[in-house]
Amino acid sequence: xxxxxxxxxxxxxxxxxxxxxxxxxxxxxxxxxxxxxxxxxxxxxxxxxxxxxxxxxxxxxxxxxxxxxxxxxxxxxxxxxxxxxxxxxxxxxxxxxxxxxxxxxxxxxxxxxxxxxxxxxxxxxxxxxxxxxxxxxxxxxxxxxxxxxxxxxxxxxxxxxxxxxxxxxxxxxxxxxxxxxxxxxxxxxxxxxxxxxxxxxxxxxxxxxxxxxxxxxxxxxxxxxxxxxxxxxxxxxxxxxxxxxxxxxxxxxxxxxxxxxxxxxxxxxxxxxxxxxxxxxxxxxxxxxxxxxxxxxxxxxxxxxxxxxxxxxxxxxxxxxxxxxxxxxxxxxxxxxxxxxxxxxxxxxxxxxxxxxxxxxxxxxxxxxxxxxxxxxxxxxxxxxxxxxxxxxxxxxxxxxxxxxxxxxxxxxxxxxxxxxxxxxxxxxxxxxxxxxxxxxxxxxxx
Amino acid sequence: xxxxxxxxxxxxxxxxxxxxxxxxxxxxxxxxxxxxxxxxxxxxxxxxxxxxxxxxxxxxxxxxxxxxxxxxxxxxxxxxxxxxxxxxxxxxxxxxxxxxxxxxxxxxxxxxxxxxxxxxxxxxxxxxxxxxxxxxxxxxxxxxxxxxxxxxxxxxxxxxxxxxxxxxxxxxxxxxxxxxxxxxxxxxxxxxxxxxxxxxxxxxxxxxxxxxxxxxxxxxxxxxxxxxxxxxxxxxxxxxxxxxxxxxxxxxxxxxxxxxxxxxxxxxxxxxxxxxxxxxxxxxxxxxxx
Numbered sequence: 001x002x003x004x005x006x007x008x009x010x011x012x013x014x015x016x017x018x019x020x021x022x023x024x025x026x027x028x029x030x031x032x033x034x035x036x037x038x039x040x041x042x043x044x045x046x047x048x049x050x051x052x053x054x055x056x057x058x059x060x061x062x063x064x065x066x067x068x069x070x071x072x073x074x075x076x077x078x079x080x081x082x083x084x085x086x087x088x089x090x091x092x093x094x095x096x097x098x099x100x101x102x103x104x105x106x107x108x109x110x111x112x113x114x115x116x117x118x119x120x121x122x123x124x125x126x127x128x129x130x131x132x133x134x135x136x137x138x139x140x141x142x143x144x145x146x147x148x149x150x151x152x153x154x155x156x157x158x159x160x161x162x163x164x165x166x167x168x169x170x171x172x173x174x175x176x177x178x179x180x181x182x183x184x185x186x187x188x189x190x191x192x193x194x195x196x197x198x199x200x201x202x203x204x205x206x207x208x209x210x211x212x213x214x215x216x217x218x219x220x221x222x223x224x225x226x227x228x229x230x231x232x233x234x235x236x237x238x239x240x241x242x243x244x245x246x247x248x249x250x251x252x253x254x255x256x257x258x259x260x261x262x263x264x265x266x267x268x269x270x271x272x273x274x275x276x277x278x279x280x281x282x283x284x285x286x287x288x289x290x291x292x293x294x295x296x297x298x299x300x301x302x303x304x305x306x307x308x309x310x311x312x313x314x315x316x317x318x319x320x321x322x323x324x325x326x327x328x329x330x331x332x333x334x335x336x337x338x339x340x341x342x343x344x345x346x347x348x349x350x351x352x353x354x355x356x357x358x359x360x361x362x363x364x365x366x367x368x369x370x371x372x373x374x375x376x377x378x379x380x381x382x383x384x385x386x387x388x389x390x391x392x393x394x395x396x397x398x399x400x401x402x403x404x405x406x407x408x409x410x411x412x413x414x415x416x417x418x419x420x421x422x423x424x425x426x427x428x429x430x431x432x433x434x435x436x437x438x439x440x441x442x443x444x445x446x447x
Numbered sequence: 448x449x450x451x452x453x454x455x456x457x458x459x460x461x462x463x464x465x466x467x468x469x470x471x472x473x474x475x476x477x478x479x480x481x482x483x484x485x486x487x488x489x490x491x492x493x494x495x496x497x498x499x500x501x502x503x504x505x506x507x508x509x510x511x512x513x514x515x516x517x518x519x520x521x522x523x524x525x526x527x528x529x530x531x532x533x534x535x536x537x538x539x540x541x542x543x544x545x546x547x548x549x550x551x552x553x554x555x556x557x558x559x560x561x562x563x564x565x566x567x568x569x570x571x572x573x574x575x576x577x578x579x580x581x582x583x584x585x586x587x588x589x590x591x592x593x594x595x596x597x598x599x600x601x602x603x604x605x606x607x608x609x610x611x612x613x614x615x616x617x618x619x620x621x622x623x624x625x626x627x628x629x630x631x632x633x634x635x636x637x638x639x640x641x642x643x644x645x646x647x648x649x650x651x652x653x654x655x656x657x658x659x660x661x662x663x664x665x666x667x668x669x670x671x672x673x674x675x676x677x678x679x680x681x682x683x684x685x686x687x688x689x690x691x692x693x694x695x696x697x698x699x700x701x702x703x704x705x706x707x708x709x710x711x712x713x714x715x716x717x718x719x720x721x722x723x724x725x726x727x728x729x730x731x732x733x734x735x736x737x
Contacts (some may be wrong), residue, residue: 095587146639147558151566154551154610161607162573165581165588172583234480237473242466251720252481255488258719262668262686263708266693267491270701278490310483318727361731371577374670378690399577403671412583419580427575 018122025118029111032118036125040134045114052107060100067097070175071187090188091177098167102159172416179410195413205414208389208401215301216397219376220369223308228362230309231316232354236346238317239324250321257314265378268307295384297394304395308375312365316358323357324350363433367426376400398422495705516706526707528681529688532598536684537666539602544609544662545655551610552617553643557629567618570611578608582675589676596678604672605665613658616732620654621647657729660722667715685711 017036025032030045071088078084121131132140142149173195177188199205238249256264271277272293280290293303327350335345369375376382377400382393391409392401398418405415496512520526554560555567585604586595594600624647632642648655666673666684673684689711692704719726 091583091587092591095584095591145560147554147560147563150550150554150558154547154614157547157603157607158570158573158610160588161585161604162581162611165584166573166576168584169576169580169582237476240470240473242470243473243477249477249481253484254720254723255484255716258716258723259488259712260664260667260715262670263689263712264487266689266704267487267708269693271487271490310487315730318723319731322727374668378670381694402577402580406582407675416580419577423576423580426577427572430571430575 015123015126017126018119021122022115022119025115029114032115033121036118036121036131038121038131038134038137041117041137048110056103060104063097063100066093067101070094070189071183074187075184077185087184088187089183090175091183094171094175094188095164095168098164098171102164169416169419172412173420175413177412178414182410191413195417199414199417204390208392209418211386211389212392212396212398212401215395216370219301219304219372219397220366222305223312223369223372223375224362224366226305226309227312228316228358228365230313232320234313234317235320235324235354236350239321250318254314254318256310257318261311262374262378264311265307265375268310269379272303272307294380297384297386300380300384300395304375304379307379308369311375319358319361320354323354327353360433363429367429370397370426371399371422372397373399373403377403491705491708494702495709497702497705499702516702517710520703520706520710524688524703525680525683526688526710529683529685530710532682533667533684533686536598536602536605537663539598540605540609540666541659541663543602543606544613545659547606547610548613548617548658549655551614552621553647555614556618556621567615570614574611574615578671582671585672586675595676596682597676598682601666601673601676601684604676605662605669609662609665613661616729617651617654617658619732620651624650653725653728654732656722656725660718660726661729664715664718667711 021032021035023032024035025045028046029049030042030047033039033042033045036042066088070090071093073085073087075083075087076085125131174190174192175188176191176194180186181188199209234253237243238246238253243249272279274280274290274293274295277293279293283290291299293299331349332345335349340348376395376397380393380395382396382400382404384394386392386394389396391404391411396404399422402415402418402422405411405418493512495516496514498511498513498515555563589595589597589600589604592600594603628646628650629642632646637645668686669684670686670690673687677683677687685707689704689707692700692707
């Protein structure tokens with residue numbers, strides 16, 4: 001052992017102790033630290049490794065086995081459905097496997113940290129320094145690692161409540177986890193890209209997917225553009241210099257945004273009610289025929305977009321009012337001197353400035369409407385039913401289709417595939433939007 | 448010369464007339480829109496005080512008003528309990544989320560450490576996944592931890608989900624704050640924690656208000672996760688309780704729903720109107736910072 005280390009150390013002259021302690025720590029956590037006379041730290045590291053080997057090696061092996069096989073023993077039931085053999089639960093095994101992977105990853109980080117630490121302390125001694133005492137090390141960690149300490153709570157939350165579920169959600173896409181293959185009765189298997197292929201190749205899925213995707217895109221564009229221009233319209237007319245009570249108008253018009261959305265959607269659900277809703281009552285009063293708001297796909301879509309204008313325009317109005325009032329009045333006066341009329345002033349001054357200030361939000365608004373689950377699900381629940389679709393209604397957008405696939409139909413793998421596709425679409429918009437923002441450019445300059 | 452000024456004057460009289468017409472049109476549009484905006488609100492408020500109990504029996508302006516539905520709502524349903532649940536979840540979520548968001552934003556904004564850029568990038572990507580893609584996993588996780596049908600389970604889910612968006616937003620705001628004050632405090636020997644509470648916090652009130660309000664209002668609106676996590680009637684939040692009132696039994700409890708809706712909408716609307724300045728600023732910052 002020692003001749004080997006001597007040769008390595010010989011190459012890196014003057015770092016004999018550094019290399020030696022790094023190798024020792026790589027062999028067993030903490031030995032290098034003890035070698036450097038940092039006893040408490042070394043013992044803590046060593047205890048951790050002993051603990052992991054003694055207590056955790058079996059769960060880790062079991063977790064990796066579970067993630068790989070997703071279980072081997074199906075549940076066995078005897079007469080009258082009595083469970084005689086519990087069997088493996090593929091989904092629990094999968095989640096345990098993902099958690100174990102994360103734990104292994106963290107342990108690896110600690111292990112690497114331990115080697116680097118031993119190397120650095122050794123180097124310091126090589127260069128004639130004193131190893132830090134345990135208290136000094138703690139103080140050092142508090143100062144230098146302050147950012148990590150700040151981040152730890154958020155990191156743990158994100159790891160277990162966002163990353164872990166997402167990793168699991170993505171993995172589901174590569175299994176056959178869908179009704180009727182449901183644990184604990186049946187075992188789930190890895191199927192690779194089969195579900196992706198099914199979505200595009202099998203007509204029952206591809207028809208639904210393209211149909212729903214098409215409406216999702218139309219819906220996002222309509223919902224964003226209508227609210228944007230209606231908001232702009234009201235911002236401009238309220239901003240007219242001879243209109244009085246500006247504040248009153250703005251406060252009244254901001255109400256739809258201020259009222260909790262799920263409540264107003266549910267209210268509108270009743271207002272549009274085909275039989276008893278006031279709209280159809282008024283139509284009858286005028287001798288017109290009632291409109292089948294929720295049973296006809298086209299009318300349902302019209303109702304959705306209309307109601308969405310009611311919700312959405314106040315936000316744009318408030319935002320644009322801010323922009324409009326901040327525009328320098330001199331610009332308009334200069335334009336008037338040049339003989340510009342109201343429309344020209346709007347086209348050449350107000351509109352470009354408003355667009356400049358709100359364009360990033362327009363893209364975010366599009367992405368938001370793309371996933372506007374509440375609006376669709378609470379208002380129409382995706383209905384009316386569409387017999388040409390698998391598990392989706394005529395007004396379902398992708399996100400509400402996923403919700404139905406998951407919670408109502410147990411088609412988990414397909415839901416997961418569609419989620420991944422939504423992610424791809426939304427990320428294209430977000431990345432485009434983000435790249436051209438100031439924040440990103442500044443971020444580039446820092447490092 | 449005189450001819451020209453005369454012409455200009457007559458033109459401006461014509462323009463004046465046209466402008467008056469425009470103004471009149473604008474007022475008409477504003478009043479009509481005002482009616483459209485207020486109609487649903489008035490409808491639900493009047494509906495909640497309508498003597499009947501169904502949607503179809505309620506005329507827009509009823510003959511006499513009653514507060515019976517409010518009484519019934521409080522005495523016969525679990526409404527008060529739902530209100531208490533929602534208030535508890537919202538408050539806890541506000542505290543925990545704000546803490547998690549602010550600590551991580553401070554770290555990302557003011558410290559340079561290995562993994563910083565990767566962490567920022569990861570948060571940006573995490574934001575783009577549909578929120579309930581991880582639903583099944585969260586469900587099983589909470590089941591294993593015995594946190595299903597438990598308010599704390601829901602609070603954890605909300606708090607975890609609020610970090611990526613919020614941290615980016617607040618980090619952007621912190622980046623915009625001048626560093627000279629902090630550096631002065633550092634020279635005076637202030638620790639990082641002191642600097643944060645004494646220097647950064649007072650300067651960040653607007654964005655902190657936005658984050659806190661956002662996370663407070665979130666649980667009042669959320670429907671998906673509340674429905675996933677909370678099962679029993681006494682644990683429900685308002686969003687689920689009210690949704691089930693209108694969809695569950697064919698609108699027979701419409702007036703009771705109306706009363707419930709009014710009681711939720713009033714405090715949230717007032718809160719919103721008071722803080723709208725912060726909310727608009729926050730959303731604007733959100734779009735510009737990613």
